[in-house]
Amino acid sequence: MAPVKQKIVATSGILTTALVWGLMWYPFRSLNSQGVSVAMASLATYLVTIAVGLAVFFNLYRRQFRFEPVLLLLTLVFGWCNYSYTLAVAEGQVMRVLLLFYLSPLWTVLLSRLLLHERLTRSGWLVVGLSLLGCVVFIYRPGLFNGGLPLTHRYEWLALSGGMAFAFGNVISRRAHAIPVPVKSASIWFGVALIGAFSLFQSGELHKMLSIPADSWLVLAILGVVLLCTSVVSQHGLSILPATQAMTLMLMELVFAAISAYLLAGEAMTAQECLGGALIAGASLLSGQMTQPAPPKPQPIP
Secondary structure, eight states: OOHHHHHHHHHHHHHHHHHHHHHTHHHHHHHHHTTOOHHHHHHHHHHHHHHHHHHHTHHHHHHHOOOOTHHHHHHHHHHHHHHHHHHHHHHSOHHHHHHHHTTHHHHHHHHIIIIIOOEEOHHHHHHHHHHHHHHHHHHOOTTTTTTOOSOOSHHHHHHHHHHHHHHHHHHHHHHTTTSOHHHHHHHHHHHHHHHHHHHHHHTTOGGGGGGOOHHHHHHHHHHHHHHHHHHHHHHHHHHHSOHHHHHHHHTHHHHHHHHHHHHHHOOOOOHHHHHHHHHHHHHHHTGGGSEEOOOOOOOOOO
């Protein structure tokens, strides 16, 4: 395929991913209102993704899969990242969830420094400053600095923890660069299904999976296939496009989410939230250039 066509396909893949995740809140929220909890929907959706993914890519996994202990950590971290995000958008205001989640570049900077010993570039310090300023503007309310909690709803803490998990997972994934990307993708599917199953087991509602209506199962099956396709096209796009360009395109998720939340749920942001969100989005835009590798250790003179 010609380079220009490759870039067009890659760009389309990233934009499709942004569109899917910008709209993903709606089916999960609708299912939740119909009695299919987020835990049930997550377990069912990702079981479909796992089944279809293993069937389609069986030969690839047979050639490339090898067990590494770090896969267990990736499974749990990325599983929580996706599960907490889904639970948050089902409960709360979509844009607050997304923007708190998009603080992940800030956590990535800190974790990259701690775990990968990467040094911050000037853009990296700008990411930190914009993220912190955007966070303060976004969550500020009277009395915030007089002992009040910065976030007052469960869905806000879920979104924040999901962004932290996303950053931690990305740093671990970069450290485990020898593990093939398809194997890492599969660990996400298993992680969400595992956490969904654990949540249902803990609440004693695992048996309710059998009572999901047939029409809801159809929606869940479609979601499972869509998420599988999205993970494939996004990985293809990320492997071709520069990181900064991919991040610019991924920020369209905020646009799609804002429009869909306004039209489908009547959710609108205040001027203060828009300003804080713009600063957070700006930090995300710069996140592809925020660190540089640590200098190599000097070798002893023979």
